[in-house]
Amino acid sequence: MRKAYDLGNVARAAKVKLFIFDVDGVLTDGSLHYGPEGEMMKTFNVQDGLGIKLLQEAGIKTAIISARRSAVVVARARDLGIEFVHQGGHDKLTPFKDLLSKTGLTEEEVAFIGDDVVDLPILSRVGFAVAVPNARADVLSRVHHVTEAHGGRGAVREVCEFVLRATGNYDKVMAQFLV
DSSP states (O other): OOOTTOHHHHHHHHTOSEEEEOOTTTTSOSOOEEOTTSOEEOOOOHHHHHHHHHHHHTTOEEEEEESSOOHHHHHHHHHHTOOEEEESSSOOHHHHHHHHHHHTOOGGGEEEEEOSGGGHHHHTTSSEEEEOTTSOHHHHTTOSEEOSSOTTTTHHHHHHHHHHHHTTOHHHHHTTTOO
């Protein structure tokens, strides 16, 4: 595992043209809440959402690949303008390869953030592999970068800003707020 300030991580993040997000444990804290009718609810962090929107403003494509199916994820992705969403099944590698084919990007141009062993097939291939600090040990030992913030608690925003800085887009996308 390398530290966030590692120049190798900056170089990896500078090549990112597509950022793929896992959902449970990354965009959420991993908790699943069920309503009285059995409906599933999840809590998303609005600061993470703005981080994703800022990536998009910088021209970086965004996607979700999640093992669990949830209508809430579809709604959140629509709200954030995330074009590529794949849900269902522990095989995340097939949709990852399909996404590369659709975008024409290479593995080196992709970042992925995950937290569990089902994410390893993608994490082991992308140019910038990221995990949250409470990820499984097998994941933590195989990624380039570990966020300080936990999933659903600002980890996504943190790594989005890291990528924006590495790609030279941070000041440009932040200028609209710093008037």
